[in-house]
Amino acid sequence: MGRGADHGELEILYRCRFDEFLRVAAAITGDDALAHDAVQDGFARALRSVRSFRSDAPLEAWVWRIVINAARDARPPQHVELVADPPDWPQAATSQNGSSGGFAGWIAALPERQRLAVFLRYAADLDYRSIALALGVEVGTVSATLHAAHERLRRSIEEVPR
Amino acid sequence: MIDADERIREEVERLLPLPAGFAADWHDVVVRARAARRPRVRRKVGLLTATLAATMAILAATPLGAAIARTLGDFSAWMIGEPGTPASPVEQRAFQEANERSWAGFPPGTKLRRLIETTVGGTDFKLYGFRSGDSLCLRLVGSSIGRVALHCAPAHDLQKADTPALVVAADEPLGDADLAGGSDAYMTTFGIVSDGVATIKIHADDGDHQAVVAGNAFLYIADHPQLGTRVRAIDAIAVNGDRAALGFESSPYGMFDLAAPPTGSFHGPSKIERTVSGGTIGWLERLEPRGSDVPAELLERIDQMLTRQADLEKFRGGGSPKPLHRLMARALHPDPSGPLGLVMIAASPSDSMRDPNSQVCQYLILGKTIGGGCNRLHDTFARGPISISMGGSGPSQYTRIAGLASDDVVKVKLYLGDGQTVDVHVQDNFYSAQVARSDFPLRIAAYDAAGRVIALESFRSDGLTSPAPPQARKSVRQLMKLIGPNGGTAVLEAGDVVGGYRCWRLSFGPNAGELGGCTPWPVKGPTLGFIAAYTTQGDHYLAGTLPADVGAVEIRYPDGTTETDGTTDGFLVHLLAAGKLDDRTVIALRAYDPSRNVLAQRGLQVTR
Numbered sequence: 001m002g003r004g005a006d007h008g009e010l011e012i013l014y015r016c017r018f019d020e021f022l023r024v025a026a027a028i029t030g031d032d033a034l035a036h037d038a039v040q041d042g043f044a045r046a047l048r049s050v051r052s053f054r055s056d057a058p059l060e061a062w063v064w065r066i067v068i069n070a071a072r073d074a075r076p077p078q079h080v081e082l083v084a085d086p087p088d089w090p091q092a093a094t095s096q097n098g099s100s101g102g103f104a105g106w107i108a109a110l111p112e113r114q115r116l117a118v119f120l121r122y123a124a125d126l127d128y129r130s131i132a133l134a135l136g137v138e139v140g141t142v143s144a145t146l147h148a149a150h151e152r153l154r155r156s157i158e159e160v161p162r
Numbered sequence: 163m164i165d166a167d168e169r170i171r172e173e174v175e176r177l178l179p180l181p182a183g184f185a186a187d188w189h190d191v192v193v194r195a196r197a198a199r200r201p202r203v204r205r206k207v208g209l210l211t212a213t214l215a216a217t218m219a220i221l222a223a224t225p226l227g228a229a230i231a232r233t234l235g236d237f238s239a240w241m242i243g244e245p246g247t248p249a250s251p252v253e254q255r256a257f258q259e260a261n262e263r264s265w266a267g268f269p270p271g272t273k274l275r276r277l278i279e280t281t282v283g284g285t286d287f288k289l290y291g292f293r294s295g296d297s298l299c300l301r302l303v304g305s306s307i308g309r310v311a312l313h314c315a316p317a318h319d320l321q322k323a324d325t326p327a328l329v330v331a332a333d334e335p336l337g338d339a340d341l342a343g344g345s346d347a348y349m350t351t352f353g354i355v356s357d358g359v360a361t362i363k364i365h366a367d368d369g370d371h372q373a374v375v376a377g378n379a380f381l382y383i384a385d386h387p388q389l390g391t392r393v394r395a396i397d398a399i400a401v402n403g404d405r406a407a408l409g410f411e412s413s414p415y416g417m418f419d420l421a422a423p424p425t426g427s428f429h430g431p432s433k434i435e436r437t438v439s440g441g442t443i444g445w446l447e448r449l450e451p452r453g454s455d456v457p458a459e460l461l462e463r464i465d466q467m468l469t470r471q472a473d474l475e476k477f478r479g480g481g482s483p484k485p486l487h488r489l490m491a492r493a494l495h496p497d498p499s500g501p502l503g504l505v506m507i508a509a510s511p512s513d514s515m516r517d518p519n520s521q522v523c524q525y526l527i528l529g530k531t532i533g534g535g536c537n538r539l540h541d542t543f544a545r546g547p548i549s550i551s552m553g554g555s556g557p558s559q560y561t562r563i564a565g566l567a568s569d570d571v572v573k574v575k576l577y578l579g580d581g582q583t584v585d586v587h588v589q590d591n592f593y594s595a596q597v598a599r600s601d602f603p604l605r606i607a608a609y610d611a612a613g614r615v616i617a618l619e620s621f622r623s624d625g626l627t628s629p630a631p632p633q634a635r636k637s638v639r640q641l642m643k644l645i646g647p648n649g650g651t652a653v654l655e656a657g658d659v660v661g662g663y664r665c666w667r668l669s670f671g672p673n674a675g676e677l678g679g680c681t682p683w684p685v686k687g688p689t690l691g692f693i694a695a696y697t698t699q700g701d702h703y704l705a706g707t708l709p710a711d712v713g714a715v716e717i718r719y720p721d722g723t724t725e726t727d728g729t730t731d732g733f734l735v736h737l738l739a740a741g742k743l744d745d746r747t748v749i750a751l752r753a754y755d756p757s758r759n760v761l762a763q764r765g766l767q768v769t770r
Contacts, residue, residue, distance in 0.1 A: 007238075011317075012318065014188055015318070016585050026179075032182070035181055041194060044195040047191060048195050119177075122171045123178050150170070
């Protein structure tokens with residue numbers, strides 16, 4: 001039986017992690033103001049239901065999922081992306097050039113769910129399980145995405161001596 | 163070999179710039195949480211109504227009269243800034259006027275709430291409260307008492323509190339000192355309580371008392387207590403009879419009444435991951451105006467302080483060979499909802515801050531008080547990329563930590579003694595935070611843009627503690643009293659050496675200051691290094707502590723005459739011959755061991 005959470009924990013999470021939520025939300029919405037609205041609305045949704053939160057999962061992963069959904073809801077229609085994982089997604093990496101900018105380009109070219117996995121790992125410091133919970137995917141998918149990110153980086157560095 | 167994670171992190175940092183112009187606003191979240199239950203209303207529309215609705219919603223969710231176990235709901239009135247009842251227009255205006263007189267006050271429009279009214283010893287007291295940003299503040303006013311007691315707690319302390327009440331200030335003196343009785347007129351203790359609290363019990367040196375509890379606050383006022391009487395423990399009792407002891411630190415009385423430092427472990431990072439040197443503040447060097455203009459009256463006051471500092475430097479033979487010009491003065495308020503500000507002055511003998519003799523002056527402003535000084539910009543970060551100053555008072559349960567951060571720093575984080583962390587906002591290279599005195603030991607870490615630790619400072623306590631055992635303090639007694647020809651006195655008091663510590667005090671009268679404390683004993687260090695000259699009422703004393711091997715000290719005057727004084731249990735207290743001193747006399751001191759071997763000698767300037 002998991003424990004419940006309270007408003008205080010949620011407020012602490014909000015105050016400590018506001019910047020990270022805002023940055024990731026901005027990556028989803030493509031608009032700073034919409035991102036801010038998404039974070040505020042996401043936490044408002046979480047606040048309304050936090051007392052009923054009963055899970056062994058981390059509170060933070062639960063809130064990330066809500067905020068990510070809020071950001072997707074807030075996104076203008078033309079920004080809607082295909083979120084299903086295409087079978088060849090790691091190939092997208094090899095089609096980019098190998099510079100540091102190429103690595104960024106590779107991340108940008110990833111399907112959204114995988115790109116978010118990278119962001120949640122490296123911008124929000126979430127562990128694999130929390131990322132999987134936040135994105136509604138298997139832990140193995142998260143692991144594969146992050147492994148591919150490492151591989152891509154390694155190739156970037158081999159191709160462009162620094 | 164590369165650190166792949168670190169590189170990916172750098173790339174992600176580049177891909178995800180932080181949107182500018184958006185600050186965390188929890189109150190807005192609360193408002194949206196309530197508003198979303200109805201058809202979607204655009205933000206900023208009917209904000210007041212929404213706030214009220216949110217208040218009602220949270221209060222409705224509050225388990226009034228429930229068990230004493232804390233949830234945020236218990237403190238919800240405080241969290242939304244609406245404890246008690248609204249202050250009257252007259253009270254609100256008085257608060258605003260006082261606030262406007264401050265150099266760094268609370269924002270205009272801060273709403274005062276009336277919490278408690280009580281009468282003690284013929285004086286009417288009113289306790290007010292308000293929330294301003296992350297500060298939860300209590301303001302105590304007494305009729306016919308000029309001074310107001312104002313103390314604030316950070317909201318994060320309420321959020322993590324595991325007790326149903328928080329002590330915000332203990333034994334804050336209020337009222338004119340009653341010199342005949344030897345005590346302050348009133349000693350006040352107050353704090354914040356959650357809804358389920360029925361009674362607050364005060365355990366003081368003079369017995370048990372009950373505080374007034376109302377408006378989600380408590381207030382205890384001791385009327386003319388005997389000098390040194392202190393509150394030692396406080397209990398909160400719930401309506402169902404459950405009792406909880408509140409964590410707090412007694413206000414020290416004198417220099418020996420200090421609690422033992424906390425024994426907990428330090429948390430957080432333990433090593434610096436990247437060494438940074440030569441830190442600076444770019445905008446200050448470039449004379450780029452940040453923050454806001456400095457009010458004229460405040461600038462005038464600071465200019466006076468600058469002039470005094472220049473005179474002092476001249477006297478010491480240091481400072482710039484040319485006069486310094488003020489190139490820029492800016493006021494920074496990293497938390498616009500708080501009463502703390504910083505004035506930064508860029509001063510240089512030329513028109514550039516790149517001049518090697520240029521100086522940066524920092525003045526921390528809290529309400530109507532100001533303190534600070536100047537040094538070379540690069541000296542500010544000579545020890546590391548952050549400077550740290552701690553401020554507090556005995557009655558306040560919170561210590562303010564503030565300082566400057568070099569351009570290398572993007573984040574400052576506090577690691578509290580209970581394992582919790584507090585992220586500290588850094589804006590325009592200035593940061594500040596409040597931590598409870600009971601949150602020590604404290605570690606402060608600064609991080610660079612890549613998330614690496616570039617500064618670490620650890621503090622066992624806020625300084626208002628002593629590791630000396632209680633017996634070392636209790637055994638203090640008078641060992642010597644000298645009275646000079648002009649009536650100036652020197653009194654030596656000291657206790658037993660217990661656990662390697664000795665508590666002692668040297669006081670000069672009448673009312674000419676004192677020094678001492680509970681210090682490691684025997685004294686180690688330069689043989690005559692702790693001897694200084696003190697003047698009171700025209701009488702001159704040599705006094706201080708000496709290492710154990712010193713048996714006597716010889717004093718040689720400019721006319722060649724000498725006096726020798728034996729030590730008193732590790733101390734020297736000696737009345738100098740006033741007739742042999744002129745305006746600035748340099749006397750020679752020589753320390754001997756009991757066998758008359760010379761241990762050390764030095765010169766000492768005595769200013770008449």
